[in-house]
Amino acid sequence: MKKKTIAIDMDGVLADIEHQLIQHYNKANGTNLSKESIQGLEEEEAFVDRAVVRSVLNADNFFRSLPVMPDAVESVRELQENFEIFIVSAATEFPVSLAEKVAWLGEHFPFIKWENIILCGSKRIINTDYMIDDHCKNLDYCMGKPIMFTAFHNINKTHHLRVNNWKEVVAVLNETL
Template sequence: MKKKSIAIDMDGVLADVEAHLITYFERDFGITILREDIQGLTEEEAFHGREKVMSVLNSKDFFRTLPVIEDAVESLKLLQENFEVYIVSAATEFPLSLNEKIEWLAEHFPFINWQNIVLCGSKSIINTDYLIDDHPKNLDFCMGKPIMFTAFHNAKKENYLRVNNWKEAVAVLKEAV
């Protein structure tokens, strides 16, 4: 029997971009940002404008040094038992990130085969049974079942099945087997 497939976003789902942005903003701009103060805001609203956000996201090593979201590694190992797991990242918007993301995945998720890593521009080309992502703009094009991973910028969105962490994601997907 063929396994069902899952596409999993990297930034904000496997990698804690929110925590990293907060650290960078304190270090680079002297601006202290608290997680609870940015719930429901866009990246630009939370992080003082598009220009500042883009300067941080285009910094060398930003994507290479992202912290891993709690339970992500163990959860993907569990999911691989019953699903074909793909990591999908809209990485081409940040050209410096391409190599950094591959190195990051190799370090933290060495059990994910290189053939199951998709770095793209638009996720509208992805055709898997499930897509776990933190951005509604990516879930809008999901050809399978969309699952929204909670992040500060989607806190007010209610269009999709929501999971708040990896334990919840695994529970939802175990029911699908």
């Protein structure tokens, strides 16, 4: 029997981009944003200086040094037993991120085959049974079942099934077997 497929986003789902972006943004702007202070804000509201954001996201080693989300490695490995996993990241907007994301995945998720890594611009063409992402702009076009991973910018969104951490992801998807 063919395994069901899952598309998993990187930034904000596998990799903790919030913490690092806040640190870099505060350093560049002399601000004191925190995870708590940006809860419920859209990205553009939380990080008003978009030029600084673009500069940070285009900086060497930003994506390569992101911390892994708690329980992500073990959870993806467990899900891989019953699902075909694809890592899908909208990476082409920040070209420096392409090689860094591949290297990051190789270090933290070496069990994901290279052909299951999709670095793209738009996720509208992704056709998997499930998509785990933190952005509604990607989940709204999901051809399968969208699963929203909680992030500061989606905390007030309610139109997709929400998971707050990787243990919840595993529980939700194991229920589908």
